[in-house]
Structures are given as C-alpha cells and as structure tokens.
Amino acid sequence: MALTHFIAELRGALSAEACVLSDPTKEDFQLALLRWSDVDVKIPGAIVQVANESDAVKLASAHRTPFVLVCGGHSLWSTIGPDGFILDLTKYKSVQVNAAEHQVTVAGGVLMKEFATALASAGECAPVGNGNTIGLIPYCLGGGIGVATGLMGIACDNIRSAKIVLANGQLVVANERQHPELFWAIKGAGYYFGLILEITLATYPLSVFGTPEGQHWIGNYLYPMDRAAEVFKVVESLVATSSSRTAGLVMLIAPPPHHQPMIAVVPHYFGDLEDGPKVFKELAALGPMMQSEKAPHVPNLSDHLDFACGKGGLRRFNLTGLQEFKIENCLQLTEVFQQLLESCPDASSSGYFIEWHCLPPHDMVRNSAFSHQSVHLWLHCLSWCQEQTSLTKVFESEARAIDAMRQGTEPDSYIDLPHGTRTHPIERRFPDRDTLAKLRALKKEFDPEGTFTKELL
Numbered sequence: 025m026a027l028t029h030f031i032a033e034l035r036g037a038l039s040a041e042a043c044v045l046s047d048p049t050k051e052d053f054q055l056a057l058l059r060w061s062d063v064d065v066k067i068p069g070a071i072v073q074v075a076n077e078s079d080a081v082k083l084a085s086a087h088r089t090p091f092v093l094v095c096g097g098h099s100l101w102s103t104i105g106p107d108g109f110i111l112d113l114t115k116y117k118s119v120q121v122n123a124a125e126h127q128v129t130v131a132g133g134v135l136m137k138e139f140a141t142a143l144a145s146a147g148e149c150a151p152v153g154n155g156n157t158i159g160l161i162p163y164c165l166g167g168g169i170g171v172a173t174g175l176m177g178i179a180c181d182n183i184r185s186a187k188i189v190l191a192n193g194q195l196v197v198a199n200e201r202q203h204p205e206l207f208w209a210i211k212g213a214g215y216y217f218g219l220i221l222e223i224t225l226a227t228y229p230l231s232v233f234g235t236p237e238g239q240h241w242i243g244n245y246l247y248p249m250d251r252a253a254e255v256f257k258v259v260e261s262l263v264a265t266s267s268s269r270t271a272g273l274v275m276l277i278a279p280p281p282h283h284q285p286m287i288a289v290v291p292h293y294f295g296d297l298e299d300g301p302k303v304f305k306e307l308a309a310l311g312p313m314m315q316s317e318k319a320p321h322v323p324n325l326s327d328h329l330d331f332a333c334g335k336g337g338l339r340r341f342n343l344t345g346l347q348e349f350k351i352e353n354c355l356q357l358t359e360v361f362q363q364l365l366e367s368c369p370d371a372s373s374s375g376y377f378i379e380w381h382c383l384p385p386h387d388m389v390r391n392s393a394f395s396h397q398s399v400h401l402w403l404h405c406l407s408w409c410q411e412q413t414s415l416t417k418v419f420e421s422e423a424r425a426i427d428a429m430r431q432g433t434e435p436d437s438y439i440d441l442p443h444g445t446r447t448h449p450i451e452r453r454f455p456d457r458d459t460l461a462k463l464r465a466l467k468k469e470f471d472p473e474g475t476f477t478k479e480l481l
C-alpha cells in the first residue's frame with residue numbers, strides 16, 4: 025500500500041491523542057525527528073506518535089509498510105527513509121510499581137530517569153544505566169550494563185515478563201511459562217523479534233546500594249595525561265581487587281574551556297558513605313590535580329552525563345567488551361586519544377571510557393540470549409565532532425581505540441554489546457554457537473521477513 029494511502033487510513037484508525045506527522049517542513053515533525061545523533065538521520069514518510077497500546081498494536085500489525093520503532097532515539101538504527109514511517113513511542117508511557125512483589129511494569133517510551141524516579145518514590149530501584157534520556161525498554165532488551173551490574177545483575181536478566189507484538193500482528197505475553205523460547209530471546213536480542221510494548225522487571229530495595237536511602241559514594245579524581253602510567257597501575261589493582269561493593273570508570277576526556285586531554289577516574293562505592301575515600305585512598309595518594317566526591321540519590325545517578333545525552337550532534341556511541349585490564353593497551357588508548365585531538369581539535373567532545381564493575385551475583389544470572397554476563401570490563405567510545413568533515417577521522421580513531429584495547433586478544437574472542445553495533449560480525453554479540461543458532465531459528469519462526477530488522481536472517 026502506498027505510504028500516503030496508508031497514512032490517510034491511519035488517521036481514522038488511531039486514538040484521538042495519537043499524532044500522525046507527515047509534513048517535514050512543519051515544526052512538530054522536525055521536533056519529533058530529533059534524535060541523540062544526527063549521523064545518517066533519514067527523513068521518514070511519516071512519524072506516528074502512538075498514545076496507547078491499542079494504537080501501537082494497530083500500527084505494528086501485519087502490513088507491508090516498512091517502519092522502525094523509536095523510544096529514546098539514542099541508537100543509529102531507529103531511522104528510516106521516505107518509504108517508511110517511524111512508530112514513535114515517546115507519548116505512550118506508564119510505570120506501575122509493585123513494591124510488595126519487588127517488580128515494576130513499564131510500557132512504551134519511558135526514559136531512564138523517569139523510570140528511576142518512579143521506582144525510587146516507592147523505595148525501589150533496578151539496574152539502570154548511564155544516560156537519563158535513554159529508552160528503558162531498549163536499554164533492557166540489548167543487555168543493560170552499568171556500574172550497578174555487580175549489585176543487581178544485567179538489566180535483561182531482570183526481565184520477568186514481556187508483552188510483544190509479533191510480525192504477524194499477534195500480541196503475546198512471553199515469560200517462563202508462556203512462549204519461554206521467545207522470552208529467552210527477548211532477554212538480550214529483544215528488538216530483533218517484535219515491538220515490546222511492556223516489560224515487567226525485578227526491582228530491589230534502595231538499600232541494595234549500601235545505604236538506607238539508596239545513596240552511594242562517587243569520587244572524581246583528575247590527572248594530567250603524563251601521569252597515565254601511574255594512574256593505570258592503581259586502576260589495575262582496583263579492578264583486580266574489585267568487590268561487589270565497588271565499580272568505576274576511567275575517562276579520557278578533554279573538557280572545556282581549554283580542551284586539554286586528561287584522565288578522570290570516577291570510582292563508585294556501595295556502602296557506608298564514609299568508607300568511599302578510604303577504599304580508593306590510592307587514587308588520592310597519587311595527588312590528582314582536582315578531586316571531588318558526591319553521594320547522589322538513585323534518580324540523579326546519571327545527571328553528570330546530561331551534557332552528552334541531549335538531542336542532536338554528530339556522534340556515535342558503542343560498547344566493546346574487554347577480557348583483561350592491560351596497562352600497555354590503556355597507554356596506547358591514551359595515545360590514540362591524544363592523536364585524535366591533535367589532528368582534529370573539532371573532536372574534543374569525544375571521550376574513551378573504561379568501565380569496570382563486578383560480575384552479576386550468581387543467582388541473578390538467568391538463562392537468556394545475552395552472552396556477556398562474564399564480562400566485567402567495557403570500553404565506551406563516545407565519538408563526537410561538530411563538523412561533518414571530521415566524521416571520518418573521528419570514526420577511524422574510534423576503530424583504533426578499540427584495536428588498542430583488543431591488543432593481545434584473539435579475533436575469535438572479540439566482544440560487542442548487542443545494542444552497540446549492527447555492523448560488526450554478529451558472532452561478537454552472540455559468541456556462543458548454540459545461542460546464535462537458536463536465535464536464528466527463532467527469528468525464522470517469529471519474523472521470517474525481517475519486519476523488525478534483518479538481523480539474524
């Protein structure tokens with residue numbers, strides 16, 4: 025069916041609160057099109073903002089018009105050209121907390137901070153991650169790793185149930201009892217299988233963070249680049265002795281106003297707030313240029329990243345799993361970062377971060393398609409420039425950064441987080457052969473024509 029005809033039919037079929045935007049010259053269309061990254065953004069034939077479950081089911085149900093789903097808009101793949109439409113979930117949101125059962129049901133386009141705030145007001149929390157404006161459901165579908173992984177596990181392993189619209193238009197509930205195989209696939213590969221309207225997640229009392237109100241201690245130690253070897257030596261020992269009470273990031277950044285490259289170490293301590301500085305005393309002993317600490321409440325955990333989470337900008341983000349913390353590789357990473365800034369000052373908003381956390385508690389590792397529960401070290405590459413002409417250089421540097429951190433690792437053991445890439449070999453997202461074979465078989469069964477991406481076909 026031609027898109028214009030399809031759209032005309034739609035207007036009558038959806039609820040009064042839904043919006044069908046089809047004029048790219050109008051402000052409402054342009055606002056709805058804004059995404060986290062401007063890289064490769066296409067102009068769709070329409071943007072349909074659904075208002076409730078019934079709208080979403082009607083739209084995602086079997087028809088031949090191509091579409092993509094948008095929640096928080098942080099990925100590079102929730103975009104489509106003029107022959108298709110965007111099914112925009114941002115106006116359809118609900119969070120139902122059941123503190124007595126330690127679970128929460130989230131529907132539609134709920135964002136990370138909205139979710140954490142609703143949960144905290146009921147005294148609960150969940151393993152949410154780095155970025156207030158990231159869509160909660162997509163974050164959980166592709167894994168969901170962060171500093172709290174050692175406390176509460178991987179986000180996808182916390183899914184208890186999901187409501188999904190399949191490619192044939194059927195609306196099904198998947199959990200341990202109903203469609204258990206599909207449920208397994210949703211946990212780690214969810215967005216290849218359908219529109220996930222709703223997920224129910226396990227929650228935890230705020231005190232899991234180590235204090236009654238859920239605050240925890242976060243330090244920030246800044247060092248000049250020429251101290252890199254000493255800093256990495258200390259971080260190496262912190263990573264090696266990391267316990268479920270600790271996690272952290274080493275960040276190579278070039279903050280304004282001078283955009284001088286430097287190293288920030290941001291350790292987290294989940295326990296008595298007084299103990300944080302003691303646990304990380306070796307970082308202070310190095311004599312940082314600046315040092316600070318804070319103890320945010322859970323909903324404010326990612327506020328410091330707001331500068332990198334707004335809409336618009338020439339940027340890309342990915343997450344690469346690492347097998348070991350190797351000082352030589354980290355030193356090479358600092359060289360790559362410095363070379364990037366020297367050859368392309370326009371890239372000064374970029375940053376390369378190494379995150380370490382503890383492995384998920386044994387009883388929180390579930391049988392799921394997610395394959396990286398045993399990875400506790402991640403390289404985050406935030407590639408970001410102002411000018412289109414700098415993009416090639418910035419992306420080349422990102423590839424070199426990843427290569428630097430993979431030195432000494434066999435290519436067969438390379439690890440990508442499922443929602444970090446769709447271009448690298450899929451075996452890096454799902455390295456276990458049986459897992460990949462099972463996912464491919466399920467894809468053939470539930471989405472043989474690739475309505476929800478051609479991945480796995």
Ligand SMILES: Cc1cc2nc3c(=O)[nH]c(=O)nc-3n(C[C@H](O)[C@H](O)[C@H](O)COP(=O)(O)OP(=O)(O)OC[C@H]3O[C@@H](n4cnc5c(N)ncnc54)[C@H](O)[C@@H]3O)c2cc1C
Binds near residue numbers: 097166
């Ligand atoms: C700055 C930044 C920091 C990040 N930090 C972390 C981190 O610490 N840990 C981590 O695990 N990840 C992290 N990520 C990755 C992020 O969690 C994923 O990219 C996530 O998928 C983004 O979700 P979104 O809703 O914002 O994006 P969108 O682009 O809206 O959606 C992402 C994908 O999911 C699909 N989709 C959207 N809604 C649905 C749905 N309801 N059902 C099925 N498919 C759907 C979209 O079509 C798209 O393919 C980070 C990303 C960025 C940009």
